[in-house]
Amino acid sequence: MLIRIDADSARPLFDQVAASVRADILTGRLTPGDRLPAARELADALEINLHTVLRAYQQLRDEGLIDLRRGRGAVVSASAAPLAELSHDIAALVARAASLGLSPTTLAALIKETDA
Amino acid sequence: MTPEIRRARTAFWWVGVIIPLALLVLAGLVVLAWLPEVPDPAAIHWGPDGADGFGPRWAPLAILMGLGGGIVLLFALIALFSHRLPQRGDAASIPQPHWSTTARLLGAVSLGTAGMMAVLAVATTAAQRGLADAADAADITPWMPVLLVVMIGLAVAGWFLQPAVPVSASSPTAPAAPLPLADHERAVWMKSVTVARGGQIVLGIAVFIVVALSVLLLAQGIAGGWITAAVALVLIVLVASSLTFRVRASAAGLRVRSTAGWPRLEIPAAEIASARAIQVNPFAEFGGWGYRIGADGRRGFVLRAGEALEVARADGRVFVVTVDDATTAASVLAAAARD
Numbered sequence: 001m002l003i004r005i006d007a008d009s010a011r012p013l014f015d016q017v018a019a020s021v022r023a024d025i026l027t028g029r030l031t032p033g034d035r036l037p038a039a040r041e042l043a044d045a046l047e048i049n050l051h052t053v054l055r056a057y058q059q060l061r062d063e064g065l066i067d068l069r070r071g072r073g074a075v076v077s078a079s080a081a082p083l084a085e086l087s088h089d090i091a092a093l094v095a096r097a098a099s100l101g102l103s104p105t106t107l108a109a110l111i112k113e114t115d116a
Numbered sequence: 117m118t119p120e121i122r123r124a125r126t127a128f129w130w131v132g133v134i135i136p137l138a139l140l141v142l143a144g145l146v147v148l149a150w151l152p153e154v155p156d157p158a159a160i161h162w163g164p165d166g167a168d169g170f171g172p173r174w175a176p177l178a179i180l181m182g183l184g185g186g187i188v189l190l191f192a193l194i195a196l197f198s199h200r201l202p203q204r205g206d207a208a209s210i211p212q213p214h215w216s217t218t219a220r221l222l223g224a225v226s227l228g229t230a231g232m233m234a235v236l237a238v239a240t241t242a243a244q245r246g247l248a249d250a251a252d253a254a255d256i257t258p259w260m261p262v263l264l265v266v267m268i269g270l271a272v273a274g275w276f277l278q279p280a281v282p283v284s285a286s287s288p289t290a291p292a293a294p295l296p297l298a299d300h301e302r303a304v305w306m307k308s309v310t311v312a313r314g315g316q317i318v319l320g321i322a323v324f325i326v327v328a329l330s331v332l333l334l335a336q337g338i339a340g341g342w343i344t345a346a347v348a349l350v351l352i353v354l355v356a357s358s359l360t361f362r363v364r365a366s367a368a369g370l371r372v373r374s375t376a377g378w379p380r381l382e383i384p385a386a387e388i389a390s391a392r393a394i395q396v397n398p399f400a401e402f403g404g405w406g407y408r409i410g411a412d413g414r415r416g417f418v419l420r421a422g423e424a425l426e427v428a429r430a431d432g433r434v435f436v437v438t439v440d441d442a443t444t445a446a447s448v449l450a451a452a453a454r455d
Binding site: 001002003004005006007008029035037041042045046047 | 297298299300301302303304305306307308362364366368441444448
């Protein structure tokens with residue numbers, strides 16, 4: 001998984017870590033069943049506080065994206081699957097748009113104008 | 117198949133199959149011609165005090181043809197047909213090379229082994245020709261250095277009789293572009309990789325055999341069983357500690373570490389020249405699985421076929437670790453190396 005944090009950003013660090021994990025699930029880098037690194041290891045690699053990572057993991061658990069179990073660590077939950085499927089839909093949509101001569105940028109602009 | 121590879125495979129047929137089998141058959145004919153003069157039972161094993169193991173008259177001939185021929189055929193099978201082994205997952209899409217440095221080595225070893233066994237069979241038969249009792253057979257210790265020289269000499273000759281064909285299992289890919297990062301942005305990439313299912317089965321069987329052997333020896337009260345048990349213990353620790361590795365790419369550089377904490381390897385960002393994602397064929401490029409040193413000098417943890425991260429150090433050494441999503445890892449390392 002790829003985690004990016006920007007110390008200059010106004011966004012809290014734990015939120016940035018959680019957003020990175022979310023993006024990893026969305027791009028298929030993390031799939032249901034994958035185990036996240038131990039919070040201590042991730043904190044060490046990112047050179048941030050352990051509690052920041054724990055808070056990010058808790059937020060992801062509250063969103064239902066990961067399961068936190070004592071002894072087993074953090075595992076991407078089965079309920080994250082729809083999010084991963086969305087990445088397939090996006091890839092398909094981008095490919096379809098490309099075949100029609102639309103660039104991803106144009107497609108993104110169209111999506112922004114679409115109401116959910 | 118390119119002309120070079122076709123030439124290499126033809127050379128293998130001669131060096132690794134035809135000549136070794138011819139040597140075995142020649143030696144077999146000599147032994148066969150002497151058979152009526154050999155005592156029955158014949159000596160088939162020599163200890164420090166001369167012949168100490170005996171078997172039927174035809175046993176040396178059977179060992180020569182069965183064991184020698186078996187080794188030659190097994191090596192030929194691996195060298196010439198390993199590319200037809202079915203591959204699963206990501207690796208299925210990679211074309212398997214029809215030739216490898218490993219195959220060249222197998223051909224050379226085949227020739228050396230067959231030559232050594234041929235000389236051994238002739239020497240042991242000659243030592244007991246015309247004797248009434250095989251126990252009187254002369255000591256064959258003086259032959260040991262000769263056997264060693266024959267084996268090494270033929271293996272070296274076999275190596276150089278085959279052409280050196282550079283094998284590139286995959287077309288070289290360009291080094292990864294650095295991951296775009298803002299001024300104060302940090303990126304960490306992590307992934308774990310586990311030995312392929314096939315490898316796990318092979319390792320499991322190997323461990324089981326050694327454990328079963330030591331249990332058997334100890335149950336029979338043979339002291340040597342303790343040595344086997346110690347070997348089994350070391351093997352279990354080694355296997356258990358190198359089944360799963362965690363790979364980490366960050367601003368600090370690359371870190372590959374077994375879940376057991378050892379073995380581990382770290383390459384600081386300052387020592388990284390470039391990083392890229394490649395496709396690895398374990399057998400053709402590294403001759404197997406585990407911590408490997410490739411024929412081209414690359415080394416690293418090769419746990420399965422397919423996607424791998426390759427890191428070139430500033431001093432020219434190249435490290436490889438098989439891991440998924442290696443492209444992202446390479447871009448993180450490229451960014452770390454640039455800073």
